Amino acid sequence: MDPILEVVALILGFLSWIMVGVAIPNRYWKVSTIDGTVITTSTIYENLWMSCATDSTGVHNCREFPSMLALSGYIQASRALMIAAVVSGSFGVVCTLIGMQCSKAAGDNYVLKGRIAGTGGVFFLLQGLCTMVSASWYAFNITQDFFNPIYPGQKYEIGEGLYMSWASGTLAICGGACLMFSCKFGTEEKSGYPYQPSRGTVYSASASRKDVQSTYGRNAYV
Template sequence: MRGAVEVCGLVLGFLGCVFGFVSLHIDSWKESSDYDDVIVTSNLLENLWMSCAEDSTGTWNCWYFPSLLALPGYIQACRALMITAIAMGTFGLVATLVGMRCSRVGGENYVLKGRIAAVGGVFFILQGLCTMVAVSWYAANITREFFDPLYPGTKVSIGDGLYIGWSSGTLALIGGCCLLCSCNVKQEKLEYRFPPPSRGAGFTHSASSSQYGRNAYV
């Protein structure tokens, strides 16, 4: 049962890493909304790295943000959190592969392997927390601008990248909790058993008894 929980935690953590990588590279963290627009002539998409526009003819134009220092503070923070999440997920995968019971790496010291698997679970939890904070912070700014009647810019809505990011954070958190619940960090109890009597000792004892019997009758 413990091995199955470890495998489940590894699979969920791996999927969390994959979804986080996809979310970081997808274009649509936020996209233009049709709210209060009578005629829509272009579709705007934006993520942490660039902004894209599609006109009515289907032509795409994308441009990267010119300077990191010119970006709003929350975008800089979300970039740092997502990169940290990818790094934490990578460390979590390596630690989990080393610490699993079915892995041959690290020998048969299951106490040490359990602790390494627990470290992998902690890394997955940190990945999930970083991802959830980043996508939730970004979504909170989108929501604030959308419902602000004095906001002069274009109204935008939550894009697919944020939903993938939320899925990534949820999978990573569940995978980390599975690893923490399945790890064995306590010293296993040793069972002491008396060794069975050897066959030679039994024959010696019987031989001596029989010899003693013969001498008694003489």
């Protein structure tokens, strides 16, 4: 396994894990486009856990969603996927740290280290897929309501929390792919063995002369 590729994959996976942890509590997953006055509300924004409002004077007021079962299905699924992404990223970081060549956790068994690092790459891929599906599903519902001319409720636009989630998913997928490809290249490089001639194919000069004499007879030599 290439150690440089390991370090790059670890950095990408760790950054993606940090970003998904920051994106979950971010309040700006979807933002309204209302421009109000001092009396009316100017901005409404929501995430997976709460809904907030702020007026033109800068006063913020947030309330958590009262019941999880009363929420829309895509919000519940997005919550579960984001939590699964955080858990998968945690396992990915731990497995990658153990499986790196510079780590002493698994001793000098580089085959075992390569497998552990490859497992970390799988966890990073799972993190990226969960994050991308969650953010894309949430954004799909926002755009569907926004472009629906007969939608009676408040229309929202995509907030910065979704962009952060997409960036986190992209980094996680890149880090997991680097780990898996590095493990593959490492096994291919170690698959060849140096050529060692067999002892049975070595003949001495006297043995070869006896074979020639027995085949052609003594009269073949002058």
